[in-house]
Amino acid sequence: MTRHILSLSGGKDSAALAVYLRDRVPEMEYIFHDTGKELPETYDYMARLESILGRPVTRTTPEDPFEHWLAVYGDMLPSNHRRWCTKMLKLKPFEAYIGDDPTINYVGLRADEKRTGYISTKPNITAVYPFQEDGLVRADVIRILEDSGLGLPPYMEWGRSRSGCFFCFYQQKIEWVRLKRQHPDLFERAKEYEERSAAVSQNFTWCGNESLTELERPERLKQIEDNWNAAQERKRARRENLPLSAVIGGAEFEEEEPEGCLICSL
Known part of the structure; x- marks a missing residue:
């Protein structure tokens, strides 16, 4: 059966x-x-x-x-x-x-x-x-x-x-910032795993070439948020500048979703 x-x-x-x-x-x-x-x-x-x-x-x-x-x-x-x-x-x-x-x-x-x-x-x-x-x-x-x-x-x-573990390496940096804001305890646990790994793998972090300790510096948090907001404004401007015929024809796009493991993120 x-x-x-x-x-x-x-x-x-x-x-x-x-x-x-x-x-x-x-x-x-x-x-x-x-x-x-x-x-x-x-x-x-x-x-x-x-x-x-x-x-x-x-x-x-x-x-x-x-x-x-x-x-x-x-x-x-x-x-x-x-x-x-x-x-x-x-x-x-x-x-x-x-x-x-x-x-x-x-x-x-x-x-x-x-x-x-x-x-x-x-x-x-x-x-x-x-x-x-x-x-x-x-x-x-x-x-x-x-x-x-x-x-x-x-x-x-x-x-x-997307769904997935709170420390998912597919997260964008803005999502790490938001995790820090929303669930600081989980952010700290992710840092602990990263620090544990740092003892055996130099410069290997959850998100590219930047450790969570570096990312959580107040000035860096603000920079990431400012960069993300500016990118969203550019996207909105592009959508607003599309001709009506393009919008009706389906040319207006939805925000692209980030990559992720299929079995994790569906």
């Missing part, structure tokens, strides 16, 4: 897909890969989603926590070139939960994006992309969430763009 699995990340796309398929695939199993390093807002959002689905969401947890794997990998922080966090904290629990059962894995990639990601290559797991198949884009996702009463994830209210 084939199982139907939808992995929830706490992000808008996987949440919208769950709502979209709620009545279409009644045998769906909903799972949430809980790394133990999620934002508090993610846990709140998952609880609300579970209520709207009217179905329980199974939580998978890694056999060993992040700290264990950090030690195993020689205190080297994960990065976009070394995504051991995705493999050990999300993909392995996902594959263990499924086992060898024939499985259809529903993925929330939209028709307006070309992301790829860390998808299982086990032969018993087949990935399908309902939003792409049905031509649904970002505006459709937002409509689904609003119509359901769930809305967008609450962390987006303070400027976090």
